Amino acid sequence: MISFELSEQQKQIKEMTHWFAENEIRPIALEADKLGKVPDEWLQQVNRMGIQLNTSSFSGGKGSSTGKKKREREGNRMGVLATEEMAWGDPAITLSLPGAGLGGPPIESSGTPEQKERFLSIFTTDKPRWGAYALTEPEAGSDASGVRTTARKVDGGYILNGQKIFITNGGRASWVVVFATVDSKLGRAGQRAFVVEKGTPGFSCTKLVKKMGLRANETAELLLEDCFVPTEYLLGGEEFYDSSDSKPSGFQVAMKTFDSTRPIVASMAIGIARAAYEYTLDMVKKEYPKQGKYFYLASEILAEAEEDIQAARLLTWEAAWMADMGIANAKEAAMCKAYAGQMALDVCAKSLELLGPTGLDGHLVEKLFRDVKVFDIFEGTNEIQHLVIARRQYAPFGVRV
Amino acid sequence: MISFQATDEELAFVEVAKDFAKDRIRVLARTSENHLKVKEDLSEEAMELSFLSLELPEAWDGLELPLISQVQILKALSYGDLGIVQGFPSAGDAASLFRCLSEHTELQTIKATYLANTDHPSALVDLTDTEKPFGNTITVRNNNGDYILNGTTEPVRLAQFAETIVVFARDNEDVAVVLLLNDQEWLVEDGDYRIGLLASGLGKLKFNHVSTGKILAKGKEAERLIEKVQTRNYILQAAKQNGLMEAALDYATQYTAERKAFGQEIAKFQGVSFKIAKMAMETRIVNHLIWNAAIKVDEGSFEAFSLALRALHRAHKGVRFVTDAAVQLLGGHGFIQEFPVEKWMRDAQAQVALYGSEREFLARRGAALLEEQGQVSVE
Numbered sequence: 001m002i003s004f005e006l007s008e009q010q011k012q013i014k015e016m017t018h019w020f021a022e023n024e025i026r027p028i029a030l031e032a033d034k035l036g037k038v039p040d041e042w043l044q045q046v047n048r049m050g051i052q053l054n055t056s057s058f059s060g061g062k063g064s065s066t067g068k069k070k071r072e073r074e075g076n077r078m079g080v081l082a083t084e085e086m087a088w089g090d091p092a093i094t095l096s097l098p099g100a101g102l103g104g105p106p107i108e109s110s111g112t113p114e115q116k117e118r119f120l121s122i123f124t125t126d127k128p129r130w131g132a133y134a135l136t137e138p139e140a141g142s143d144a145s146g147v148r149t150t151a152r153k154v155d156g157g158y159i160l161n162g163q164k165i166f167i168t169n170g171g172r173a174s175w176v177v178v179f180a181t182v183d184s185k186l187g188r189a190g191q192r193a194f195v196v197e198k199g200t201p202g203f204s205c206t207k208l209v210k211k212m213g214l215r216a217n218e219t220a221e222l223l224l225e226d227c228f229v230p231t232e233y234l235l236g237g238e239e240f241y242d243s244s245d246s247k248p249s250g251f252q253v254a255m256k257t258f259d260s261t262r263p264i265v266a267s268m269a270i271g272i273a274r275a276a277y278e279y280t281l282d283m284v285k286k287e288y289p290k291q292g293k294y295f296y297l298a299s300e301i302l303a304e305a306e307e308d309i310q311a312a313r314l315l316t317w318e319a320a321w322m323a324d325m326g327i328a329n330a331k332e333a334a335m336c337k338a339y340a341g342q343m344a345l346d347v348c349a350k351s352l353e354l355l356g357p358t359g360l361d362g363h364l365v366e367k368l369f370r371d372v373k374v375f376d377i378f379e380g381t382n383e384i385q386h387l388v389i390a391r392r393q394y395a396p397f398g399v400r401v
Numbered sequence: 402m403i404s405f406q407a408t409d410e411e412l413a414f415v416e417v418a419k420d421f422a423k424d425r426i427r428v429l430a431r432t433s434e435n436h437l438k439v440k441e442d443l444s445e446e447a448m449e450l451s452f453l454s455l456e457l458p459e460a461w462d463g464l465e466l467p468l469i470s471q472v473q474i475l476k477a478l479s480y481g482d483l484g485i486v487q488g489f490p491s492a493g494d495a496a497s498l499f500r501c502l503s504e505h506t507e508l509q510t511i512k513a514t515y516l517a518n519t520d521h522p523s524a525l526v527d528l529t530d531t532e533k534p535f536g537n538t539i540t541v542r543n544n545n546g547d548y549i550l551n552g553t554t555e556p557v558r559l560a561q562f563a564e565t566i567v568v569f570a571r572d573n574e575d576v577a578v579v580l581l582l583n584d585q586e587w588l589v590e591d592g593d594y595r596i597g598l599l600a601s602g603l604g605k606l607k608f609n610h611v612s613t614g615k616i617l618a619k620g621k622e623a624e625r626l627i628e629k630v631q632t633r634n635y636i637l638q639a640a641k642q643n644g645l646m647e648a649a650l651d652y653a654t655q656y657t658a659e660r661k662a663f664g665q666e667i668a669k670f671q672g673v674s675f676k677i678a679k680m681a682m683e684t685r686i687v688n689h690l691i692w693n694a695a696i697k698v699d700e701g702s703f704e705a706f707s708l709a710l711r712a713l714h715r716a717h718k719g720v721r722f723v724t725d726a727a728v729q730l731l732g733g734h735g736f737i738q739e740f741p742v743e744k745w746m747r748d749a750q751a752q753v754a755l756y757g758s759e760r761e762f763l764a765r766r767g768a769a770l771l772e773e774q775g776q777v778s779v780e
């Protein structure tokens with residue numbers, strides 16, 4: 001039956017994460033932006049509470065499956081609900097929460113049982129730890145097949161050489177999933193995914209970049225210089241790549257994760273848009289006249305913003321629902337990401353329009369506007385999402401666009 | 402639990418509707434448009450398949466389906482041709498009123514026609530927005546309990562065929578009333594309609610001192626009833642528009658996948674494929690906002706009216722965008738009548754003109770949001 005009612009568990013996670021966002025995240029949002037980092041004590045405290053960012057499904061959502069009846073999987077829906085609330089609190093802080101982050105999905109989808117155990121079990125409450133995902137390079141962004149970082153097979157492992165840029169939490173991460181090529185002539189088929197641990201000789205963080213927004217969240221440049229990585233750290237193991245013949249397997253590892261991470265990124269954009277909208281709605285209620293020209297102007301702008309937010313949310317819920325049901329969702333994941341990214345910037349801009357010059361001075365919306373732009377860029381730019389959607393749309397007609 | 406899964410019954414019904422839309426409605430779209438009327442055998446088939454009585458109460462031999470089911474079926478039917486769906490001789494926009502007041506004594510003769518299985522087209526005239534430009538040439542005067550109507554309405558769907566007219570109005574004392582006209586005399590002004598929905602019986606109704614004592618509701622009760630019927634109609638209309646959107650999207654996708662220019666399928670140009678992607682997103686968004694509103698109506702939520710405004714606003718915006726884009730993607734071929742898209746763009750524009758101004762929907766929805774407490778409503 002079609003329903004947009006949250007299940008009990010979904011309601012709980014939404015309420016819990018909202019409480020946390022409102023009481024723990026939002027109060028430090030502007031300060032963290034100014035500092036350019038999330039305060040260490042805060043991270044430690046939050047980590048002790050067991051709060052983490054897990055982009056494949058929210059970590060609080062597993063539940064114990066007691067009883068004979070198998071419960072419907074709802075991890076992806078829980079994930080998008082929780083993430084919207086967290087990002088509503090603050091997106092930069094949300095992205096800085098301890099956990100496997102964007103590095104989680106490739107390990108979960110392609111790692112061997114030993115790799116899952118080794119890399120995913122380190123996120124304990126004693127100390128905050130992070131994972132990261134390093135695909136982008138100076139010459140390979142949207143076109144991920146252009147990865148130039150090399151992996152040369154040697155006895156017992158591989159030697160990696162290359163540079164990665166724009167890596168979220170890349171400097172502080174305990175391990176990073178690094179995409180490299182064993183033979184650039186093979187194109188996508190030559191790609192492999194490795195897990196590289198912090199402190200591995202030849203692996204370093206060379207720079208933290210300064211950004212328009214999301215300033216409290218770390219974005220790193222990483223360097224791999226003759227960096228030896230043992231075979232056990234090749235994601236999925238060597239057999240995984242042998243068995244998939246000439247298929248572009250490492251590339252697929254990179255792409256497959258998007259179907260679960262894009263709805264999460266979309267829900268962050270939605271959280272930001274909602275934060276801007278609610279803040280502005282509140283200001284309009286207090287400061288605007290109750291009739292006349294400005295009242296109608298505000299009514300229309302706010303109604304359109306609210307409509308757009310819900311439109312993005314429903315697209316995102318659909319993509320997450322499909323993932324939970326095991327239905328292929330690449331098109332829907334791209335739709336929600338494409339729409340939410342652009343919508344969220346638009347809502348932030350509309351909110352600033354309603355606040356006027358006043359909004360420029362120390363108001364949350366100004367920060368949200370700076371934060372939100374990148375949601376239309378990372379995890380695949382808006383244009384790339386359009387390409388994914390169009391490809392799926394044309395597939396029945398045998399035309400590859 | 403959040404779910405996008407239609408029920409098995411809904412899926413089965415939608416499949417029948419989609420087949421009927423493709424095999425019967427689509428092929429008769431042009432001829433119906435040229436005849437300014439839906440072909441009779443097609444209407445009969447639609448009636449036999451119960452497509453004309455989805456909203457009517459069971460006591461009237463209707464299906465009385467929940468709105469969430471109806472929107473899926475109407476979308477599928479309109480995939481065939483919106484002009485035909487709007488022109489079926491049916492209870493039209495009055496169906497929701499019949500559903501809300503099925504036991505009203507004044508409506509029992511109409512009920513009898515439905516029980517006897519004859520079609521009984523009805524039109525609904527909504528005169529409640531007294532500030533609306535062009536709409537205020539008509540007066541509804543309370544004359545000791547009877548109401549006297551004078552003047553001419555704006556164009557109304559099914560006006561040419563209607564045997565019954567339901568009027569929503571505010572009388573000379575600004576009291577809301579819902580009136581029924583069926584054995585009175587009114588005129589239908591022959592107009593010069595060219596833009597679209599030509600098979601839908603568009604016409605202006607002319608009342609020359611028409612008097613009726615058939616009062617279906619008055620005062621607060623009428624206000625509540627009007628809002629309820631408007632809510633349902635906004636959503637049902639939005640669903641039809643969504644069907645048209647999907648038709649235009651599918652047609653343009655196939656066309657651009659096959660058409661070649663500069664040595665390749667034009668789909669391979671991003672100016673083309675990205676437009677298709679946008680059309681796909683917009684079509685899905687409209688679908689979801691309609692479902693959102695329909696569910697709230699079925700639950701009897703106080704939010705329903707406002708969500709219906711939202712759904713129809715988006716459906717208006719969406720149907721204009723998608724049908725225009727379809728014409729654009731077919732280039733010159735889009736503009737000529739050998740292809741259906743030019744008709745779809747015309748029908749879309751006629752439809753949005755008939756069913757309310759986008760900006761006005763937004764302003765009303767916004768005013769509601771500014772009155773509400775708290776956050777964006779999720780559920």
Ligand SMILES: Cc1cc2nc3c(=O)[nH]c(=O)nc-3n(C[C@H](O)[C@H](O)[C@H](O)COP(=O)(O)OP(=O)(O)OC[C@H]3O[C@@H](n4cnc5c(N)ncnc54)[C@H](O)[C@@H]3O)c2cc1C
Nearest residue numbers: 133134135136141142143166167168377378379380381383
């Ligand atoms: C704050 C931040 C955090 C990030 N975090 C990570 C991370 O954790 N891990 C990681 O691996 N990467 C990360 N990225 C990188 C991000 O994913 C890339 O920046 C993004 O994929 C775009 O790549 P690019 O910058 O090289 O732009 P380019 O690929 O050079 O794109 C430039 C422009 O060309 C357009 N374009 C490219 N190809 C096409 C095409 N085929 N059709 C139409 N238009 C096209 C793009 O849409 C864009 O508008 C992050 C980036 C930022 C800014």
